[in-house]
Amino acid sequence: MTAVIIILLAAAIILFVLSFTQKGENKHFEEELEEVASQLMHENYELKKRVTVLEKAMNIDKTVLKEDDDTSSAPSPTPKMKELLKKQVITLYTTGIATEEIIEQSSLSKEEVEKIIEEYLEH
Template identity: 40%
Template sequence: MSIPVIILLSAAILLFILSFFQKDRTSILEKELEDLTMSFHQETYQLRKRMGILEEELMGSSFSFAQDTDSPKTGVHEILKNQVISLFQQGLDLEQISRQSSLSLQEVKEVLSEIRKP
């Protein structure tokens, strides 16, 4: 009975010693997950940065997009038309309206003539 106990005890000690030489799979997986997380955060940061640049470019050129889609006569965005009408109703002259709305004098006249037609 003592021989099987000695064999089992020696096998246990041998396996215990071998366990120190085995690669730790969890640490490898943790390292891979950490690398993946870092690359994900870097890509997310770069995408947000690019989105911010695109938003700035779109905000800067939003009036040119609006001019393409509005009425063919004036090509002035509806918000600018409302601003011109509001300034005119406040009693400003055409040159002041032109400066404040960043439209040419001709465009201001066209917007005001459109509201008088109907």
């Protein structure tokens, strides 16, 4: 019985010593993991920054396309879409937004926006 206790005590001491050496290896892995996580966060930030730049560029391209809309043949909106656009224009107008901004926000021409506003004011 005493031999079993001595063997268990020796195994416990050996495992205790090994546990200290294992912490150093885990620390190395933790540092690598933190470095990879930091790199991923930095890359994510850079990608988000690029996306916002592209979104701004696309917005500029959309305004240029709206100005050149007279030459392009855009598909005509459905009656439901027309009704939604009218409601959008009326809502924007009643909140005090200028006609030029309404034209920029909607896909309608200046004449169409003015016609919708005139119809709204008549009723």
